[in-house]
Amino acid sequence: MVRCFLIHTVCPVNALGAGESRVLYCRVFGPDESLFTDQEREFSPEERRVLQREQTAVVARQVHSAASLSRGAAGRLLMEALPGEEALALQEADSGVLRLRAGDPFPEEMSALWLGVQSLGFTLVCEPHENLLLAEGTLRTLTRHCLEHLHLLGPGSEVLLRSDRIDALLSRLLPHGQLLFLNHRFAHSLEKEVAAYMTK
Amino acid sequence: MVDSLQRLHLILSANKYIRTLPPELQKRLQSLLSSPAEQFQVLSSAVLRETLPPAAHSGNYSQENIVQLNGHAAALLLSQAGSRADVSSLCTQLLRGLESRQSEGPTNSLTHTLPILNTILTHNPECLTEDHVTLLSKKLVDWLRYASILQGGGASSGGFFTGPRSRQPVPIAELDGTVSGDFFTVLCVGQSFTEDQWMNVFSFSALRHWLLTYHSVSNGNGTADTAHRLQLSLSLSHSHSFSNDDRSEVDGSVVSMVSATSSSSRLLPPKERLREKSFQYCQRLIEQSDRKAHKKSDADLQKACLVEAVCILDCVCEEDASLVFRAFPCIKALFGRLSSDLSFARVLLPIAQFYLNHGEMAAVDCGSVWALVFGRFPSELFNDPFLAHELLRFLRLNLESLQLRVPQYTHSFPNLLKFLAWDSPAVVDDFVDLLPSLVTAGTAVELLHTLLDLPCLSATLVLQVRSTCLPISEQSGRGLLSLDAFRSPSFRGLFLFLLRGEAGSGDTIDRLSTLHELLVETADWPRVVQCAQIVPVLLHIFFNTVITVADEKLLAHLILVMLERSSLLLNIPKYNKEIHRVFSSHLLRLCKLHPSLVMDQSHELLEFSGATANVYSKEEIYTHVVWVLGEYLSVSCDSRCSVTLITSCFEALEAVLFEITSSVPPPGADCPAPRVVTTLMSALAKLASRSHDLIPRVSLFLSKLRTVTRGGSVAWCSDEEDLVAIVTRGEELWSLLKAPGVAQSVLTPPAHVTTPQWHRDTNVALPLRLRTLTNLTHSH
Numbered sequence: 001m002v003r004c005f006l007i008h009t010v011c012p013v014n015a016l017g018a019g020e021s022r023v024l025y026c027r028v029f030g031p032d033e034s035l036f037t038d039q040e041r042e043f044s045p046e047e048r049r050v051l052q053r054e055q056t057a058v059v060a061r062q063v064h065s066a067a068s069l070s071r072g073a074a075g076r077l078l079m080e081a082l083p084g085e086e087a088l089a090l091q092e093a094d095s096g097v098l099r100l101r102a103g104d105p106f107p108e109e110m111s112a113l114w115l116g117v118q119s120l121g122f123t124l125v126c127e128p129h130e131n132l133l134l135a136e137g138t139l140r141t142l143t144r145h146c147l148e149h150l151h152l153l154g155p156g157s158e159v160l161l162r163s164d165r166i167d168a169l170l171s172r173l174l175p176h177g178q179l180l181f182l183n184h185r186f187a188h189s190l191e192k193e194v195a196a197y198m199t200k
Numbered sequence: 201m202v203d204s205l206q207r208l209h210l211i212l213s214a215n216k217y218i219r220t221l222p223p224e225l226q227k228r229l230q231s232l233l234s235s236p237a238e239q240f241q242v243l244s245s246a247v248l249r250e251t252l253p254p255a256a257h258s259g260n261y262s263q264e265n266i267v268q269l270n271g272h273a274a275a276l277l278l279s280q281a282g283s284r285a286d287v288s289s290l291c292t293q294l295l296r297g298l299e300s301r302q303s304e305g306p307t308n309s310l311t312h313t314l315p316i317l318n319t320i321l322t323h324n325p326e327c328l329t330e331d332h333v334t335l336l337s338k339k340l341v342d343w344l345r346y347a348s349i350l351q352g353g354g355a356s357s358g359g360f361f362t363g364p365r366s367r368q369p370v371p372i373a374e375l376d377g378t379v380s381g382d383f384f385t386v387l388c389v390g391q392s393f394t395e396d397q398w399m400n401v402f403s404f405s406a407l408r409h410w411l412l413t414y415h416s417v418s419n420g421n422g423t424a425d426t427a428h429r430l431q432l433s434l435s436l437s438h439s440h441s442f443s444n445d446d447r448s449e450v451d452g453s454v455v456s457m458v459s460a461t462s463s464s465s466r467l468l469p470p471k472e473r474l475r476e477k478s479f480q481y482c483q484r485l486i487e488q489s490d491r492k493a494h495k496k497s498d499a500d501l502q503k504a505c506l507v508e509a510v511c512i513l514d515c516v517c518e519e520d521a522s523l524v525f526r527a528f529p530c531i532k533a534l535f536g537r538l539s540s541d542l543s544f545a546r547v548l549l550p551i552a553q554f555y556l557n558h559g560e561m562a563a564v565d566c567g568s569v570w571a572l573v574f575g576r577f578p579s580e581l582f583n584d585p586f587l588a589h590e591l592l593r594f595l596r597l598n599l600e601s602l603q604l605r606v607p608q609y610t611h612s613f614p615n616l617l618k619f620l621a622w623d624s625p626a627v628v629d630d631f632v633d634l635l636p637s638l639v640t641a642g643t644a645v646e647l648l649h650t651l652l653d654l655p656c657l658s659a660t661l662v663l664q665v666r667s668t669c670l671p672i673s674e675q676s677g678r679g680l681l682s683l684d685a686f687r688s689p690s691f692r693g694l695f696l697f698l699l700r701g702e703a704g705s706g707d708t709i710d711r712l713s714t715l716h717e718l719l720v721e722t723a724d725w726p727r728v729v730q731c732a733q734i735v736p737v738l739l740h741i742f743f744n745t746v747i748t749v750a751d752e753k754l755l756a757h758l759i760l761v762m763l764e765r766s767s768l769l770l771n772i773p774k775y776n777k778e779i780h781r782v783f784s785s786h787l788l789r790l791c792k793l794h795p796s797l798v799m800d801q802s803h804e805l806l807e808f809s810g811a812t813a814n815v816y817s818k819e820e821i822y823t824h825v826v827w828v829l830g831e832y833l834s835v836s837c838d839s840r841c842s843v844t845l846i847t848s849c850f851e852a853l854e855a856v857l858f859e860i861t862s863s864v865p866p867p868g869a870d871c872p873a874p875r876v877v878t879t880l881m882s883a884l885a886k887l888a889s890r891s892h893d894l895i896p897r898v899s900l901f902l903s904k905l906r907t908v909t910r911g912g913s914v915a916w917c918s919d920e921e922d923l924v925a926i927v928t929r930g931e932e933l934w935s936l937l938k939a940p941g942v943a944q945s946v947l948t949p950p951a952h953v954t955t956p957q958w959h960r961d962t963n964v965a966l967p968l969r970l971r972t973l974t975n976l977t978h979s980h
Contacts, residue, residue, distance in 0.1 A: 001322050001409065026213075030319035031281045045252055045282065049218045069625045070585075073726040096585040099593075099629050111589070127322065128593065129412070131511070132586060133546055134504040137497075161206050163213075164242040171242075171271050176278070178315035180405045181386040181505060183375065184495050186393065200239055 002135070002177040003110060003125045004028040005170060007146065007159060008060040010067040010121035021060040021121070024159050025166055028052055029177030033107060058105040059112055063123050066098050067116040078118060086147040090140065093117045097132065100125070115143050120152060126179075134179050141187070145169050149198045168197045205243040212250035220252045233273040245272040253280045266290055267297030271312045278316060287320055288327040295332050298339060311398055318406045325413045333414055337470040340403050340410070345383055345477045347400040351390035372397075375493040375502070385481060387488040387498075387505060407478060408508060411515045415475065475516045479523060482509035483530055490537070503547055506534070510550040517558055524558045531555075532564070539572060545581055548572060549590050556601055570606050578615035579701050582661060585626055588619040592630035599637055611703040613638045613647060621657040624730045628737070635738055639745040641754055648761055649708040651738055652779065653698065655770050656715060658731040659722035660686070660698045685718040694718070716770050723772040732775045736782050743786040747793065755790055756800040762787060763808050766821050777820070784824040791828045795837035798828055802845060805829055810852035812859050815876055816869035823879050826853065830883025834890050834948050843891050850887045850894050853880055854901070861905065864915040874922040878929045882947075885933040889943040902934040 007025040016022060032048050043051065071078070071094055081089035094116040102109045106125075113135055114123045122143045126135050146152060146166060150159050159166070172190045173180065182190065212219060221229070232244035266274050281287045294313050317336075320327060328336070350369040372380045372388040380388050384397055386404050468476060486509050489502040510531065517524045535551050538544040552573050555566045573591065581587050595602065595616075602609050616638070619627050639647060650657075663686040670683070685691045694715045697706070709715070722728050746758065762783045769776050791797050798805065805825055808814060814822045833849055835841045857880045860872050881902070888894035908914065909927050917923045936943045959965050 001319050028279075029275075030322065031278055031287050031324075033323055035281065035284060035287065036323035046218045050216060053216050066626060069726075069730065070623070073623065073730060075726065096626060097589045098626065099589065101629065129408075131408075131504055131508050132590060133500075133507050136586065137500050137504060160210055163209065164206065164239060164246060167242045167246055167272070168238065171275070175271060175312055176275060176315035176319050178318055178402070178405055181401060181501060181508070183387060183389055183501055184497050185389040185391070186386075186398075186401060187497070189392065197238060 001127055001130065002029060002174060002179060003106065003127065004056060004059075004177075005142070005174065006056055006060055006063075006121075006123040006125075007166075008064070008121050008123070009119055010064050010116045011119040019061060019065060021057075021064040023056055023060050024120075025163050026056045027167065027170055028056070029174075055105040059100065059123060059125060060121070062098060062100070063112060063114045063121050066096055067094060067114060067121055070094050070096055071116070080118065081153055083151060083153045086144060086153060089117050089147060089153060090115075090144055093143070095136075113139055115139055117143065117147065118153070122146065131179065134181065138174060138179055142169065142173060145173075145191075145194065149194075165198055169194050202239060202243065205240075205247060209243060209247045209250065212247060215250075218250065218252050226251070233276065234270070238270075238272075241270055241272040245276045248276050249279050253282075265297075266293050266316070267313075274312055274316060278319070284324060284327070287324055291317065291320055291327045291332070295328075295335060299335060310395070311402055314399075314402045314406045318409055321409065321413050328414075334470045336410075337474040340407070341470070341474050341477045343396060343399040343403040344407070344481050347384040347396045348394045349380060349384050350394075352392040352394040352397065374488060374491055375495075375498045376491040377494065378491075382484060383481075385484055385488065387485060387502065404481065404508075407481075408512050408515065411475075411478065411512060411519075415471065415515065415519050472520075475520060475523075478512055479516055479527070482512050485509040486530060486534055503544065506544075506547045507550050510534070510547070510554055514550065514554045514557055517554075521561065524562055527554075528558070528562045528564065535569070539568065542576070542580060545572075545577055545584070545587050546590060549587075549594055553594060553598070556598055556605065560605070566605075570608065574606070574608060574612040574615060575701055578612075578618050579699070582618040582622045583665065585623060588623065588627055589630075592619065592627055592634065596630060596633055599634070603637060608702070610638055610640045610643060612701070613643070614650060614703055615701045617650060617654060617657065618661060620734070621654050621731055622661050622727065624658075624727075624734045628734045631738065632741060635741045636745040639742060639749060641749050641751070643703045644742075644746050644750060644754060645757055645761060646703050646707045648739075648742060648758065649765070650703075651735060651742060652765050652769060653708070653712075654735050654738075655723075655728045655732045655772060655775070656719055657698050658728045659719045659725060659770075660695050662722070662725060662727055663695075664699070680721075682719055682722055691715075691718060712768055716768070720771060723770065728770075729772065732770075732772045732778075735775070736778045739779070739782045739786075743782075743789070747790065752794055752797060752800065755794060756797055759787060759790065759797060759801050760804055763804055763821075763825075766818050780818055780820040784820045787821070787824050787828060791832055795832040796840075798832040799838040799840055802829075802833065802849070806849055806852055809849075810856065812856050813866075815856065815860055815872050816865060819873055819876060823873075823876050826876075826879050826883050829853070830879075830886040833887065836948065836950065846887050846891045847894065850884060850891070850897075853884055853887075854897065856880065857884065857901070861908075861914075861916055871916055871918050874917070874919075874926055877917075877926050881926075881930055881933055885937060885943070886947040888937060889940065889947040892940050895937050895940060895943075899934055899937055902930045905930050906934075 005025075005027050006023060008021045008023045010021065012018065013020065013022055032043075032052070034043050034048055034051060074094065079092060081092070096114055098112040098114065100106060100110040100112055109128050110125050111128050111130070111132065112123055112125045113132065114121050116122075122139060124135055124139045124142075126132070146159070146169070149165055149169070150162055152159060172194055173182075180186075226248075229244040229248055232240045233248070235241055235244075266277055269277065278290065281290065294317055298310075298313060317328075349372055351372055370390070372384060372390045374380055375387055375389060384400055386401050388397075390397075485505045489506050489509075491502075493499045493502060513523075513527050513531065517527055531551060531554055535548070535555075538548060538551075548569075552569050555564065555569045559566045559569075573594075577587065577591060616634075617631075620631050659682065663683055666680075666683060667686055686695055691714070694709060694711060697709050698715075747755070750758070766780060766783060769779055805828070809822065809825050809829060829849055832838075833841060833846060857877070861877065865871050884894075884898050884901075888898045906927060909923055913920065914923065917926065936946060959968055
């Protein structure tokens with residue numbers, strides 16, 4: 001199962017400190033895991049939410065660091081792709097997978113798959129036994145849709161105000177965090193629904 | 201309206217702390233959840249997720265029936281679950297909904313059942329009762345095995361020819377276009393799909409998790425049960441009949457191999473039946489993956505299906521060992537098909553897992569599998585981050601098993617370390633866990649050399665990749681002398697040694713310094729720098745582990761390696777210093793554990809400490825070597841120690857001390873650190889206290905030192921405070937040595953003084969015990 005999906009910055013942001021990442025979109029799936037761990041006391045909803053926020057912030061920071069190191073090592077120059085060149089931007093994207101140790105920040109070990117498209121990072125946090133080939137494919141599809149429908153490549157990105165579109169996308173392609181084995185016909189059917197939503 | 205909702209959501213989500221909305225607004229949004237316009241559903245669900253549920257919500261929780269909600273409202277309900285009981289009640293509702301098959305609800309609600317259940321199961325498998333598990337097992341069997349094999353009617357895709365012709369039921373097709381000859385799977389295509397075909401996709405997507413949750417626990421079956429099951433499955437594998445209570449249709453036409461060998465599921469209980477059907481589904485997927493898909497996305501899906509199918513087969517074979525004999529031919533054939541194609545490497549890893557788990561039982565030779573995993577994959581796919589992650593994870597999870605069953609594991613570190621050399625930050629975490637298992641007495645020395653030259657390996661891998669990209673004829677323009685060297689035949693051997701796949705052909709090469717010179721320009725390449733940063737960490741782990749497996753002879757050899765390599769490292773800024781620091785701390789530790797090591801390696805240590813140049817170039821190590829000599833070169837540590845040895849050591853150190861305190865440091869070097877001087881002085885004093893003839897010589901030196909420094913500054917010490925400290929120390933030692941007997945007991949104390957066990961001493965024990973008890977009883 002996928003625990004969460006994030007969109008965040010992977011480049012330096014002026015307003016933040018070095019290495020800090022701004023989370024632009026975050027969706028956590030399923031019931032709160034803190035309900036099931038043996039705690040001395042149960043967390044209140046406020047505390048649970050803060051905990052969730054902090055966890056996703058940690059993930060974003062770690063992916064930011066991994067992406068920067070990976071880009072530095074590869075030594076490639078970041079090419080600015082223009083709107084309309086989403087497929088190219090996706091092809092050129094850096095990708096990788098990070099091991100999140102148990103406790104850092106989730107109670108169990110997790111794998112964080114990430115795609116870095118210019119200044120944005122798209123991250124899927126999965127349970128470790130998950131089918132990473134499928135997860136990688138799903139992440140690429142999600143990223144492609146996000147780039148296309150939210151105009152993320154041009155100036156004036158709409159990710160912050162149009163997060164409902166991402167929600168609708170996720171409810172089709174990653175319902176409640178479930179990765180789906182979709183051949184091109186099933187995918188086509190779902191993508192038609194997504195496109196219909198986006199045009200509203 | 202949509203705009204304001206979007207803005208409201210943005211404001212709420214940007215805030216770290218959760219807010220409560222005014223009850224009116226809350227109610228309004230709640231009602232929007234069931235709006236026919238999906239956008240309102242999505243937005244209201246998103247907004248409500250960012251807020252606290254209303255206070256009286258815990259009562260409301262059970263009133264909402266999740267089955268009747270759309271996907272977005274269901275997600276909200278799930279996220280608002282406040283306790284285990286809430287989650288359990290959601291489960292119960294979902295399953296009740298499945299049972300009664302409410303047809304008024306929107307079709308969405310059915311497809312979302314499995315994902316919601318699946319996410320709940322991750323944390324709370326106990327929320328499903330035995331009956332629930334049985335019910336769901338039956339449903340899963342229906343959806344997986346008996347989904348419709350005709351294309352969905354539904355809306356026509358709007359072609360030219362609408363009419364009676366297009367409404368004739370058309371069978372589903374395979375990915376290569378041929379008509380499907382067996383049951384529906386995720387690798388079947390059609391123009392549109394029926395509901396049960398959708399459920400087939402959802403079921404398979406959730407299947408592995410389900411099996412791992414409910415089938416991985418062994419229910420303590422005795423051997424009698426296993427024998428019964430084996431008998432049943434063998435006798436049934438020849439029959440060909442269908443169960444009464446499911447919706448399957450007898451299809452007499454083309455039936456693939458899988459169905460022909462299906463067992464009569466009527467006789468098996470639901471859990472076992474699901475296992476059997478899962479088995480068949482996976483076999484069919486493996487067959488289907490051999491077809492040439494028309495689209496690339498489908499080819500990728502085939503790979504993912506292969507991975508999943510093999511994992512599920514592994515899972516069911518774990519639970520029912522009798523299935524291994526049916527599964528192995530299939531897996532073996534798959535391995536044969538894929539093993540020469542590196543693009544299927546990630547599929548071969550689950551196959552390797554299967555071999556590891558069941559190979560012994562099936563008495564299958566796994567040699568070719570390990571040759572891939574420890575040979576070709578690291579040496580040719582070291583730059584695939586996903587493969588690296590999965591392979592290293594495979595090693596981590598199966599460490600014990602691998603150490604038992606794969607004898608070449610401990611010799612494969614030259615290959616495995618290639619993952620680390622290429623992308624240190626991404627995999628260093630895995631190696632922190634794996635390295636201890638690679639440290640053995642037989643390979644320790646070679647491993648140490650390999651770790652020290654990891655940045656060189658890093659550079660070599662970069663060169664290897666570049667070499668394949670750039671045409672050979674092109675002169676490497678921008679100063680890539682290293683690339684020329686890499687390609688030149690006279691230096692090939694050096695690089696080939698670094699790129700070797702297995703340990704055992706030699707600890708290191710003679711011409712190491714040549715190699716370092718060739719690679720000098722790579723010292724600022726990012727991968728090399730990143731690699732250099734993690735080597736100290738790995739060295740610490742290496743040394744911590746090696747003391748548990750090594751005998752004294754090996755440890756003595758390692759000390760030798762440390763001394764040799766301290767001047768034989770790739771010249772990366774700060775790298776040398778860091779390595780020296782690691783060496784120093786472990787040299788100390790080793791000698792403390794085994795003081796006789798100093799005696800064993802006295803010749804080399806003496807030679808090292810007698811070279812004045814080392815004071816300036818390897819200050820840290822030099823200091824520690826001198827300290828170690830002073831401390832442990834005595835009869836009480838090792839009976840082989842002779843007066844002659846002490847005297848020759850004394851003379852060597854004395855010469856160095858004279859030299860560095862009587863002249864200016866060589867050009868380019870800083871003044872020797874005060875610590876070096878004082879350590880030398882202390883060492884001399886210690887040695888003298890063991891051989892009293894030497895005392896006059898030390899005392900003479902120390903008094904001379906006092907005289908010289910009284911005149912003010914000296915050429916070999918720039919800081920006045922430091923000089924004062926040195927002189928003070930000198931005076932302390934001088935006065936100590938005036939009473940040789942006292943000096944001996946202070947500078948060479950017997951063991952019981954240096955390893956006090958105060959709790960045993962009758963006088964000291966009582967106050968200690970009282971203090972401990974007080975601390976314990978005063979709880980924080």
